[in-house]
Amino acid sequence: MTQLIHQLAHWRDIRQQWQDSSQRIAFVPTMGNLHEGHFSLVKLAQQHADKVVVSIFVNPLQFGPNEDFDRYPRTLNTDVEALSQLGVDVVFAPDVDEVYPDMTSDISGGEGFLVLPPPKLTNILCGESRPGHFTGVATIVLKLFNMIQPQLTVFGEKDYQQLAIIKAMVSALNLPIKVISAPTCRAADGLALSSRNQYLSLTQRQQASAIYKTLQTIAFGLRQGQSSDVLIEQARHELIYQGFDGVDYVSVRHPDSLAVQNFLGNDGAVILIAARLGTTRLIDNLVVMAEA
Numbered sequence: 001m002t003q004l005i006h007q008l009a010h011w012r013d014i015r016q017q018w019q020d021s022s023q024r025i026a027f028v029p030t031m032g033n034l035h036e037g038h039f040s041l042v043k044l045a046q047q048h049a050d051k052v053v054v055s056i057f058v059n060p061l062q063f064g065p066n067e068d069f070d071r072y073p074r075t076l077n078t079d080v081e082a083l084s085q086l087g088v089d090v091v092f093a094p095d096v097d098e099v100y101p102d103m104t105s106d107i108s109g110g111e112g113f114l115v116l117p118p119p120k121l122t123n124i125l126c127g128e129s130r131p132g133h134f135t136g137v138a139t140i141v142l143k144l145f146n147m148i149q150p151q152l153t154v155f156g157e158k159d160y161q162q163l164a165i166i167k168a169m170v171s172a173l174n175l176p177i178k179v180i181s182a183p184t185c186r187a188a189d190g191l192a193l194s195s196r197n198q199y200l201s202l203t204q205r206q207q208a209s210a211i212y213k214t215l216q217t218i219a220f221g222l223r224q225g226q227s228s229d230v231l232i233e234q235a236r237h238e239l240i241y242q243g244f245d246g247v248d249y250v251s252v253r254h255p256d257s258l259a260v261q262n263f264l265g266n267d268g269a270v271i272l273i274a275a276r277l278g279t280t281r282l283i284d285n286l287v288v289m290a291e292a
C-alpha cells in the first residue's frame with residue numbers, strides 16, 4: 001500500500017521504523033505529472049533498494065518570474081494512483097510552507113538559505129537563459145535529501161546539467177548518498193518525454209522531434225571526426241528550418257566537466273540542445289561514446 005504523506009513529521013515516524021529494520025531507501029524527486037520517464041526512474045530505484053520514496057513538489061524556487069510555475073500541470077491523484085500500481089512505498093507531497101517556512105520560495109532567495117553550485121556549472125547552458133534556476137534546484141534537492149535521508153537517489157539523464165550539478169553537490173558536500181542516473185525515455189519519434197510536451201500544439205509536437213534527429217546528426221558528424229563548430233552552426237539552422245522559434249543553445253561538452261569540446265575526445269562527449277517552439281522550451285541531450 002502506497003502512503004501519501006504531506007507532513008514531514010509523519011514521514012519521520014515512518015523513516016524511523018524503516019531505519020529500525022535496516023531498510024535501504026531509494027528516493028526519486030519529481031515535480032509530478034508523471035510519465036514513463038519518471039516510472040523508469042522508480043523501477044530502477046526498486047532494483048537497488050528495499051523501499052522507494054517519490055516526492056512530488058513543484059518547486060517555486062527554481063522557476064523564473066516569467067516561467068511556467070503557475071500553469072505547470074499538477075495531477076497529484078493520478079500520479080499517486082500510478083505510483084501505487086508500481087508498488088512505491090511512500091509518496092511525499094509536502095506543502096510549500098512546510099518546505100520553505102523561512103520564505104526562500106522566491107527565486108531571489110528571500111531571507112532564507114540557498115545552495116549555490118559553482119558558477120562553472122551554473123553559468124552555462126540552461127543557467128544562461130534561466131538565471132537562478134540551478135540554485136533553486138540544488139537548494140530543494142539538498143532540503144529533500146535532508147528530509148528523506150535516502151541511501152540512494154535516481155535522476156534522469158534527460159536533465160543532464162541538473163544531473164551533473166547534483167553529482168557535484170553530493171561529492172562536494174560529502175553527502176552519504178549514491179546517485180544513480182537513468183537513461184532518457186523517448187516517444188516513438190525520438191522526442192524525450194516531458195511534462196512540458198503537453199503545452200505543444202499538434203504541429204509543434206511534430207516539429208519537436210527535430211531535436212533528437214539533430215542530436216543524432218551531430219553525433220554522426222563527431223564520430224566522422226568533424227569539428228563541433230561547423231556541426232553546431234548547421235544544427236541551429238536546421239532547427240529553425242524545422243519550425244523552431246528560437247535556439248537557446250546547441251553545445252558539445254565534456255560528459256563530466258561540461259567544458260566545451262571541439263572534437264570527440266577520449267572520454268566521449270555530450271551534445272546538448274535547448275530550443276523553443278512558441279513559448280515552450282524543450283531540452284534534450286545525447287551522449288556520444290569515444291570510438292573503440
Ligand code: AMP
Pocket residue numbers: 029030031032036037038040041154155156157158159182183184185186192193194195
Ligand atoms: P521532473 O518531474 O521534470 O522534475 O523530473 C523528475 C526526474 O525525472 C528528473 O530526474 C528528470 O531528469 C527525470 N525525467 C524527466 N523526464 C525524463 C525522461 N524522459 N526520461 C528519463 N528521466 C526523465
